[in-house]
Structure formats: C-alpha cells, structure tokens
Amino acid sequence: MTELEQYIKSYFGVIRSDELEIIGSLFKPKTIKKGGFFLKSGRPCDNLSFIQSGFLRIFAATADKEVTQWISAKGYFVTDLSGFIFEKPARWSIQALIDTDLYSISREDYNKIGKLIPQWHELEKLFIARCFTVLEDRIFGHLSMTAEERYNFFFEHNRELFNQVPLQYIASMLGMTPETFSRVRKKTIS
Template sequence: MKKGDYFLNTNKECDRLSFVQSGFLRIFFETEDKEVTQWISTKGYFVTDLSGFIFNQPARWTIQALTDVEIYTIRKSEYEKIKTIIPRWPELERLFIVRCFTTLEDRIFSHLSMTAEERYHFFFENNKELFNQVPLQYIASMLGMRPETFSRIRKKQLS
C-alpha cells in the first residue's frame, strides 16, 4: 500500500485481516469536530477491524497507511478455509486473540493508572521510531492527550 491509501473505511465491510511487514497504519474514527486515533499498527502487528471481521459487522474504524506499507493479507473466505487445512489453527488463532486482548488491557491500564507524562514516557521508550515517522497529533490522540498537552510534555522531556 502507498502512503495515504485506505485499508478500510468506517461503515464498510471488513473482509480482510493483514499482517504488517513494514510501515505504519493508523486506526481511527472521526466525529464532527475531531479524529481519534485508536492505534498505530507497526511491523509485527495485525491490522483489521476485529469486530467487523469476526462478526460480519460494518467497520467502526477507518484504517489508513501513514507510510508506504508492506502487508500480507488474508480474506475472510480464505480465513475460514484455513481452519480445515491447518490442524493447529485454533491454537494460533487463540494466540492472536490473546495478543489483542493483552494489548488492549495494557492500554486501559496505562490510561487508568498513569499520568499523561508517564504515558508519554512509557510510550516513547517503547516506540521511539514512531516519533520521527508519524505525525505527533496522532500519537497524542492515541495516548488520550490534547496536542497542546503532548507538546508541553515533549518539550519538557527534550530539555
């Protein structure tokens, strides 16, 4: 995918699941007055609207490439066939779902237990490569901060 291309749009059918080999994709939704970034998918992560993909619901998220992206994609129909071809598939699927769940749990924990400065510092220490390649307002949104708060914390960290 090229930078700026859309992997998925809100309210559309989500019939694919992709593994990110390289690049960054932003998962977000829009309201009348703002965009909210839910996640930035990086190398080694899967990308989809999980509820849409698994339960055949319209997508809640828009997913857009922030850089040129190399992904490996499987369609829903192929995904269903894998279960009959690969005997260990239920185990692999469980590991994928557990990873999704623990990532979500970590995000919730950080939002409930850390200050904005602590969230910034923790995220920066674990995702330094994003800070030079992704617009900072997307990172701020993902961390649950207004851009002004994010900038103030960043300025303080850099000094």
C-alpha cells in the same frame, strides 16, 4: 522462511513448516499509497493484513474530531476484528500514513487455514488472548497514569515511531492534545 512466515510463527507458535508455507502463500502482496485507506468505518472488512513496511493509523471520527485508536507498524497484523470475524460493519477507519506494503488475506482464504490445521483455532485463541491483555494494560494506563506518564511509558517502548509518523496521531492515541504532547515532549528532551 519468508519474513511473513517468521512473524506468523512468532505470533502463533509452532506450526509445521509445510503448513506455514501454505498459510504464507494465502497472503497476497498489496500496497497502499500514503493517505490511502485500508478500510473505512461502516464498510465490510473482508481481509486481514500483515504490515511488511509502512504505517497504518486506526481511527474513528467523533462529532468534533478524529480519534486515533492505534498506529500499526511493520510486523503487525491489522484488521477490524469485529468486522473481519463477525462480518459486521467496520468500527474503524484505517489509513496509510506513508506508502505501506502489506500481505493481505481474504476472509475466505483465512477460513481455509482453520480447516487445514486442526490446532489453528487454539493458536488464534491464544493470539487474541494476548492482544486482550495488551488492551487491559492500555486501559489500566488511562486509569492510573497522567498524560505525561503515558507519554514516557509509550516513548520508552516505541521510540522508533516518534520520528516516523506525525506526532499528533501519537498524541491522540495516548489521549492528549497535540499541544500537551508537545509540552511533555519538550520536558523529556531537555
């Protein structure tokens, strides 16, 4: 079983192995160079990708700065959900922080899965529901925690990220400036 298939299985639950192979085969390898864009906001988002290696930064621009919404790493699925599912202009820009290897599936091929596997839409529903609860937790974090607490919580759960991507982006996705991030970090190191 390929790594991609293993991840699909772990996210979407039990699927027959022959079906899993078919799903896996619909994903095509693709590389994005450091700094390259997986997606630009406003454009159509016609594919969903799985990160084999590397990091993608999901962000949007405001009047005065770029705000990082999330950083995706190996094992994550990445897309602009509303763009991919509802065929609306993408809400997010997505850029590679280092050379990044993906397995990518087009909307067209993705929709074949639902036709092929009867229970697919239900598994999808469950997957998105879990994503939903992750966002609920993030919101709760912003309602109930200080910048320092958010830093500590995120650090405990994502240590590996801290020496692999520019810290300013982590600062942004945690809702603080790079300066505040740096000061909080100094505290927790000593």
